[in-house]
Amino acid sequence: MMDKTFEPSLVEARISAIWDEAEAFKAGRPERAGAEPYCIVIPPPNVTGSLHMGHALNNTLQDVLCRFERMRGKDVLWQPGMDHAGIATQMVVERQLAERQQPGRREMGREAFLERVWAWKAESGGAIVQQLKRLGASCDWSRERFTMDEGLSLAVRKVFVALYRQGLIYKDKRLVNWDPKFQTAISDIEVQQIEVKGNLWHLRYPVVDDAGQPTGEVIVVATTRPETMLGDTAVAVHPDDERYAHLHGRRVRLPLVGRLIPIVTDSYSDPEKGTGAVKITPAHDFNDFDVGKRHGLSAINILGPEAEMLLAGNEDFLEGAEQGEDLQWVLGLDGLDRFEARKRLVARFEESGVLETIEPHVHMVPHGDRSNVVIEPWLTDQWYVDVKPLAERAMTAVKDGKTSFVPKNWEKTFFDWLENIEPWCVSRQLWWGHQIPAWYDGFGHVYVADDEEEALAAALGQNVADGNIDEAEAAAIMADADRRAAFLTRDEDVLDTWFSSALWPFSTLGWPDATPELGRYYPTSVLVTGFDIIFFWVARMMMMGLHFMEEVPFRTVYMHALVRDEKGAKMSKSKGNVIDPIELVDRYGADAVRFTLAAMAAQGRDIKLSPQRVEGYRNFATKLWNAARFAEMNGCVRVAGYAPAKVTETLNTWVVGECARAVSEVTSALEAFRFNDAAGAAYRFVWNVFCDWYLELAKPILQGADGPAKDETRATTAYLLDEICKILHPFMPFLTEELWTIKGSEGPARSSVLALARWPQATAVEDAQAELEIGWLVELVSEIRSARAETNVPAGSQVSLVLVKPGAETAARAARWDETLRRLARLGDVSTADAVPPGSVQLVVRGEVVAMPLAGVVDLAAEQQRLAKEAARLTADVAKIDAKLGNADFLARAPEEVVEEQRERREEAEARLAKIRDAAERLARAAG
Numbered sequence: 001m002m003d004k005t006f007e008p009s010l011v012e013a014r015i016s017a018i019w020d021e022a023e024a025f026k027a028g029r030p031e032r033a034g035a036e037p038y039c040i041v042i043p044p045p046n047v048t049g050s051l052h053m054g055h056a057l058n059n060t061l062q063d064v065l066c067r068f069e070r071m072r073g074k075d076v077l078w079q080p081g082m083d084h085a086g087i088a089t090q091m092v093v094e095r096q097l098a099e100r101q102q103p104g105r106r107e108m109g110r111e112a113f114l115e116r117v118w119a120w121k122a123e124s125g126g127a128i129v130q131q132l133k134r135l136g137a138s139c140d141w142s143r144e145r146f147t148m149d150e151g152l153s154l155a156v157r158k159v160f161v162a163l164y165r166q167g168l169i170y171k172d173k174r175l176v177n178w179d180p181k182f183q184t185a186i187s188d189i190e191v192q193q194i195e196v197k198g199n200l201w202h203l204r205y206p207v208v209d210d211a212g213q214p215t216g217e218v219i220v221v222a223t224t225r226p227e228t229m230l231g232d233t234a235v236a237v238h239p240d241d242e243r244y245a246h247l248h249g250r251r252v253r254l255p256l257v258g259r260l261i262p263i264v265t266d267s268y269s270d271p272e273k274g275t276g277a278v279k280i281t282p283a284h285d286f287n288d289f290d291v292g293k294r295h296g297l298s299a300i301n302i303l304g305p306e307a308e309m310l311l312a313g314n315e316d317f318l319e320g321a322e323q324g325e326d327l328q329w330v331l332g333l334d335g336l337d338r339f340e341a342r343k344r345l346v347a348r349f350e351e352s353g354v355l356e357t358i359e360p361h362v363h364m365v366p367h368g369d370r371s372n373v374v375i376e377p378w379l380t381d382q383w384y385v386d387v388k389p390l391a392e393r394a395m396t397a398v399k400d401g402k403t404s405f406v407p408k409n410w411e412k413t414f415f416d417w418l419e420n421i422e423p424w425c426v427s428r429q430l431w432w433g434h435q436i437p438a439w440y441d442g443f444g445h446v447y448v449a450d451d452e453e454e455a456l457a458a459a460l461g462q463n464v465a466d467g468n469i470d471e472a473e474a475a476a477i478m479a480d481a482d483r484r485a486a487f488l489t490r491d492e493d494v495l496d497t498w499f500s501s502a503l504w505p506f507s508t509l510g511w512p513d514a515t516p517e518l519g520r521y522y523p524t525s526v527l528v529t530g531f532d533i534i535f536f537w538v539a540r541m542m543m544m545g546l547h548f549m550e551e552v553p554f555r556t557v558y559m560h561a562l563v564r565d566e567k568g569a570k571m572s573k574s575k576g577n578v579i580d581p582i583e584l585v586d587r588y589g590a591d592a593v594r595f596t597l598a599a600m601a602a603q604g605r606d607i608k609l610s611p612q613r614v615e616g617y618r619n620f621a622t623k624l625w626n627a628a629r630f631a632e633m634n635g636c637v638r639v640a641g642y643a644p645a646k647v648t649e650t651l652n653t654w655v656v657g658e659c660a661r662a663v664s665e666v667t668s669a670l671e672a673f674r675f676n677d678a679a680g681a682a683y684r685f686v687w688n689v690f691c692d693w694y695l696e697l698a699k700p701i702l703q704g705a706d707g708p709a710k711d712e713t714r715a716t717t718a719y720l721l722d723e724i725c726k727i728l729h730p731f732m733p734f735l736t737e738e739l740w741t742i743k744g745s746e747g748p749a750r751s752s753v754l755a756l757a758r759w760p761q762a763t764a765v766e767d768a769q770a771e772l773e774i775g776w777l778v779e780l781v782s783e784i785r786s787a788r789a790e791t792n793v794p795a796g797s798q799v800s801l802v803l804v805k806p807g808a809e810t811a812a813r814a815a816r817w818d819e820t821l822r823r824l825a826r827l828g829d830v831s832t833a834d835a836v837p838p839g840s841v842q843l844v845v846r847g848e849v850v851a852m853p854l855a856g857v858v859d860l861a862a863e864q865q866r867l868a869k870e871a872a873r874l875t876a877d878v879a880k881i882d883a884k885l886g887n888a889d890f891l892a893r894a895p896e897e898v899v900e901e902q903r904e905r906r907e908e909a910e911a912r913l914a915k916i917r918d919a920a921e922r923l924a925r926a927a928g
Helices: 008-022 053-071 086-099 110-124 127-135 150-165 226-231 242-247 286-295 325-331 338-352 388-399 410-419 452-466 471-479 481-487 497-501 516-521 531-549 581-588 590-599 611-633 650-671 675-702 708-728 733-743 768-790 808-816 818-825 860-885 888-893 896-927
Strands: 037-041 075-079 169-179 184-186 191-208 214-223 234-237 251-253 260-265 277-280 355-368 376-385 404-406 438-440 446-448 524-530 554-560 799-804 827-833 840-845 848-853
Touching: 008 581, 008 590, 008 733, 037 053, 037 516, 053 075, 053 127, 053 524, 053 554, 053 581, 053 590, 053 650, 053 675, 075 516, 086 110, 127 581, 127 590, 150 169, 150 446, 150 497, 150 531, 169 286, 184 376, 191 226, 191 338, 214 226, 214 234, 214 242, 214 277, 226 338, 234 242, 234 286, 260 286, 277 286, 286 376, 338 355, 388 410, 388 531, 404 410, 410 531, 438 452, 446 452, 452 471, 452 481, 471 481, 497 531, 524 531, 531 554, 581 590, 581 611, 590 611, 590 675, 590 733, 611 675, 611 708, 611 733, 650 675, 650 708, 650 768, 675 708, 675 768, 675 818, 708 733, 768 808, 768 818, 768 840, 768 848, 768 896, 799 808, 808 818, 818 827, 860 888, 860 896
Parallel strands: 037 075, 037 524, 234 260, 404 554, 524 554, 799 827
Antiparallel strands: 169 184, 169 376, 191 214, 191 251, 191 355, 234 277, 251 260, 438 446, 799 848, 840 848
């Protein structure tokens, strides 16, 4: 006997164990050796991470696809794994050391610190994997990989060495996003732009003549970072700005420092902004760096790794500086924090007359997303990948249709980024990560190699050839560990985590070895990911896959949108609107959470999530459970040899046709990545067709006398429950597997768990006559119910129904379903007439008129008045919303979620208004 209620918390762990025992998610099952492969690689979550709503959406959609294709008979590999998450993981362990008042990483040394990180990873890293399992993710967990496991580390070294030898990896001094707290370069995705109320300081730079003497003229430049002026190497004006035409090729003297710097003409300077003149600091601004390259300007770094002033002993800064009191005062800033130096500089500018004015200025300031400190554009030596030629191949592959984006509009974003791609900074000044396979000798050489032995051999050979050492000394170095360590030192930097992630589709399958898995599952079928990493991860996987595998890494890229709160605002801890998916799973069950996300995942549209929506789909699960219990109580058991195409009862013929239609709709929607349409089709069939109509219409048969009709209806009900479990399984795996197990205890033996069962075939079993009869009944009852609600007929009132000049077949149907019609539509009687009775509301059902006499049941005049008031209110609401949406200032200033909310309100009001007007027209006709 089924339990009265479905309790997810009591079922989910048990069902997971059933899947594990059956090895249901294992790729390469023997019986599927000849099956078509289907592979998805999981976007590897950070080892430090925990499941958030973005993960829940991303992995739900992947799981829907994997379960769907697994049931379609394919050999599915959903490749799981985790990313080592360099800076995030190092930060966790360093914080842990500080909390325990233990020595920091620099005191511990690299080797001891890395042992500590690995120990943390073993103990508490990867909690997110357990959370993904709770969500029902059907990965092949036996194949779990880690971006720093031995195999992937080998792949990373091979790729780095190959790209270096091909001239695509090199070392260069360029600007990077520098995090002064962690003292490392970080990627753009780790930079958070925060709006800050600051100032624009307008500074006066004196123009000098050819002899370096002041002309009495000044150029005023504005800056939000006055401390960086110490590193200025030019002032730029627009070549067409007539105000400065006479100053082209002239110079100014840098205040306090005394360095003479040129006035250059460059289109970067905007004549419409401020004075039209801008200071150029190539070492501390990305745009200025580009200007500096165009004009051959020097780049003077005036900050140290902790964003402290680096002035005394800084030869670049001191070159050309004017000795004197001002310079000595400036040198007194050496070692100060940048913001303290700013305060002192501004005060000095005021004293010396350099400061013309201070203007309050709100602007975006880059911050480290983990350190929360202001990021500095900083000039430093780093390793770079020349990705331009790789990017061209990636763009060509998409243009040629080898990889497609869904929705297609993301292809434009992909092209926009890659067409303007800059060299990729791949080095990080961290200890946790893939250490760069580069070694240095004491003679200025660098050796990039697979391992230290190879690097040492190359270094000894090079230096013997150069005459720096002889053969005997080389042999002595090779034989002595201490001398080897002194002779050759390894680069301390590690690689950007995106470097190893870029290899994920093929490194996880065993590359650089030619493994059977690599041959079978590469290229992968689909990548499901968020739009925010289309450049950082998707594009780089494309580039690396094409370069090293000569083939795209995936055929399709499905880009999902954001999960926002119920008002449309982006979730953030600061707003306090973050929804924890595991809390939702605990409350409503994994199936309800998954179905909610899938049902709301319309292509290109963000998801507005509320707990109420999840609760609604939990109720959907309850509805199905109750339907299954009803079937059990009415003896609906699976029958061997049941053939839906051979049923004879009109009701059963109708419902198996509806079921085939639902299977077809779900299948085609999933094939097109229309997750919401697939979930919607399944929902409509289960709730509306099966529960609300079929079981309701079948009750008299199931609870009536025994006989062929009852037997067939019982068998059909059992068959439908199986089909429902199948089409719902990708969305609601726990509930459906539980029902599959329960229903499998009777009737023919099951051949497999539901996760491995065959996806239903959309066999054409529709019967036109059955659809005409049952479809007519369903539509008639629906229209009556709708009209009753719209015209305020009291719920308990039994109204009459008049068929106006019905055709013979319609009259016969009404007679056959008289009792059912009266019960479901709450009718007193059903009759026929040649004309519409006075005071009746008219309905048109499949081309024929039916009428509900309402005179004496409702006050027709009062109802007309009520509907008119409601229509006027809704019309006014629509007008107000239109005024807002037509206001350019509102659209420019209002948050995105507020604008979207107004559009949705308008849509709802228009839909309601259409219904009100329809009801009003009916009442007007009834009132005569």
